[in-house]
Every structure is written in C-alpha cells, then in structure tokens.
Amino acid sequence: MKTASRITVIRKARFAAAHFLRLAELSDEENFKCFGPSSNAFAHGHNYEVDVQVAGPVLPETGMVVNLKDLKVILNEEVVAPLDFKNLNLQVPFFENRLTTLENLCQYLWNRLKPRIDSLSLELVGLKVAESDDLYVEYFGGADLLP
Ligand code: NI
16 A cells, blocks of 8 residues: 655744853852853854754645644744743743753744644644854754753
8 A cells, every 4th residue: 555755844944042150059150150251141143043853754634744834833933933032041841940042942842842743633843043153053853852
C-alpha cells in the first residue's frame, strides 16, 4: 500500500527583545567577569530569529503537511508575540530565576510549541533560536527540559 510522503516544513519567526545575563549572588565585577558586557543590568537587545521544523504526512486532499495559517497562529501569535518588545528577564516569568541564555530561551520556546504542534497531530522535530547570524542554538528533542 502506498503511504503519504513525510515532509518537514520550516517556518521562521522574528522578535526583538532586551535581556541581560547576571547572577544575583555575584557582584557587578564578578558578573562582568563571567558574562562580559551582557551583564550590564540596563540590558541590551537582539533581533531574535526562531526556525521551527514541523514534520508530518502530506495530506493528499490539500497537498500540505500543515495549514500555514494554523502554524502562523501558533508560532507568531501564541508563542513568539508575547516576547516581542519585552525585557526577557523582567517581563517573562519563566526567566524570573533563570539566565536568559539562548539555551534557556530555546527550552522556553520548545515547551510552548510542543503541545500546540502535537495538537495538530504533527511532530515538532527541530527548533533553532538565533540572536545573530553568528550565534544560534538548535534542539531536536529527546532530552529533559526545564519545566
Ligand atoms: Ni545578549
């Protein structure tokens, strides 16, 4: 029997946010030693880019894996928009006691995307979070994440 092709669809979203990297128990000097200029408590910003990979069968009726309108609502409106023009440290509860590293941001985003992509009966196969062309993280599932 012929089975439907499984294809991965990738969609990118962008948001601008401020953050800083500091540990409360360290002095200004120690924070600078550890995190460099990113430790400035007055914050700095990035134009973050998020690439989401979603896989599933191509539905013969539509020729699509996922209705891009549904993916846009999840990614842009439900998951990314709440971060846009925010200070991640001060305005996103997940980071109240956590460093706003790319690694932690990736876990935050994965945790919010996963149940939503699951609800479309699709697989979230990968997530890339970039703060610039030169620096990004990727996650492909399978490990324990921060709650
Ligand atoms: Ni930064």
